[in-house]
Amino acid sequence: MTLQAPPTPRNPQGQMRRVGVEIEFAGLPPRDTALIVRELFGGELNAESPHRLQVSNTCWGEFVIELDTQYAHPDQKVLDDGAALDGEWARHQHQLRAEFHAKARELIGDMVTGLVPTEIICPPVPWNELERLDRLFDALREHGAKGTDASLLYGFGLHLNPEIASPKADDIRAMLQAYMLLAPWLRDEIKVDITREVLPHANPFPKDYALKVLAADYRPDMTELIDDYLHDNPTRNRELDMLPLFAHLCPEHPHALLHSGLTKPRPTFHYRLPNAQLSEPEWGAVTEWNRWVEVEKLAADRQALTQRSAAYVADHGRPFYRRWLDALLRPWRSR
Numbered sequence: 001m002t003l004q005a006p007p008t009p010r011n012p013q014g015q016m017r018r019v020g021v022e023i024e025f026a027g028l029p030p031r032d033t034a035l036i037v038r039e040l041f042g043g044e045l046n047a048e049s050p051h052r053l054q055v056s057n058t059c060w061g062e063f064v065i066e067l068d069t070q071y072a073h074p075d076q077k078v079l080d081d082g083a084a085l086d087g088e089w090a091r092h093q094h095q096l097r098a099e100f101h102a103k104a105r106e107l108i109g110d111m112v113t114g115l116v117p118t119e120i121i122c123p124p125v126p127w128n129e130l131e132r133l134d135r136l137f138d139a140l141r142e143h144g145a146k147g148t149d150a151s152l153l154y155g156f157g158l159h160l161n162p163e164i165a166s167p168k169a170d171d172i173r174a175m176l177q178a179y180m181l182l183a184p185w186l187r188d189e190i191k192v193d194i195t196r197e198v199l200p201h202a203n204p205f206p207k208d209y210a211l212k213v214l215a216a217d218y219r220p221d222m223t224e225l226i227d228d229y230l231h232d233n234p235t236r237n238r239e240l241d242m243l244p245l246f247a248h249l250c251p252e253h254p255h256a257l258l259h260s261g262l263t264k265p266r267p268t269f270h271y272r273l274p275n276a277q278l279s280e281p282e283w284g285a286v287t288e289w290n291r292w293v294e295v296e297k298l299a300a301d302r303q304a305l306t307q308r309s310a311a312y313v314a315d316h317g318r319p320f321y322r323r324w325l326d327a328l329l330r331p332w333r334s335r
Contacts (some may be wrong), residue, residue, distance in 0.1 A: 061123030147278030
């Protein structure tokens with residue numbers, strides 16, 4: 001598959017825009033996966049804990065490979081609780097508690113290996129090097145990794161974190177509008193797995209919010225854009241999660257969700273919709289990146305964006321029964 005260029009290939013600093021990639025799968029434990037990553041991209045293997053490892057100093061930076069559950073990893077707060085303790089006996093007791101805690105978390109990880117996914121969090125990769133990253137997906141398939149469609153229990157996803165092309169409110173708004181317009185097409189192209197549809201992690205935007213954002217007179221500044229989003233989407237469970245970007249753009253914003261430990265501020269969109277389609281030989285990061293680029297192309301074409309937004313508002317602003325009736329009669333009218 002040919003890698004598609006975005007309409008704005010470079011960031012405001014003139015550097016090639018980068019993309020973070022996260023992939024979930026079953027069939028390979030973290031250590032075996034980390035060895036595959038090191039074999040492909042070099043670097044140094046470090047074990048933070050038995051079920052969380054890093055491959056650092058690769059050409060792009062650090063890969064993190066872990067079981068995707070917090071209960072398989074030691075809680076750093078528990079380990080650090082003894083830092084200010086006075087007295088040898090108190091420090092000894094804390095060391096025993098910390099060792100017991102770490103061992104208990106290791107045993108939990110051993111028990112849930114195969115039940116919860118392994119996750120690879122890749123370092124930010126220049127978009128024009130994603131074809132090299134796809135070697136990882138080929139290697140995972142060859143070593144028996146299982147993707148979303150291998151079981152009804154596997155609600156695994158691939159997340160893309162494309163670096164923004166511009167931090168301006170108008171440009172962020174345009175990307176939100178383009179995404180909402182193309183979300184049905186993306187879902188149809190991806191064929192989002194039924195298990196992932198049932199789970200809340202990649203929920204669509206509410207229709208009322210989409211109508212607000214796509215309205216012809218919606219021209220918010222950054223504060224209003226963020227406030228509107230948080231009012232209608234007080235959750236991380238959206239197919240396009242804007243919270244990491246908003247936390248980066250407005251670190252002083254008081255909303256608790258932007259300061260949650262689960263929200264990591266970064267200058268990227270957090271696109272959560274794709275399945276982890278490891279059963280498809282040609283599938284990888286390039287496939288999903290090319291689909292994402294269609295969103296960026298529409299956002300860059302302001303005339304088309306305005307026309308399609310107006311059509312959406314006109315159609316979805318009608319009563320449900322009218323839209324249902326039109327959809328029912330459309331095949332007959334086309335004859």
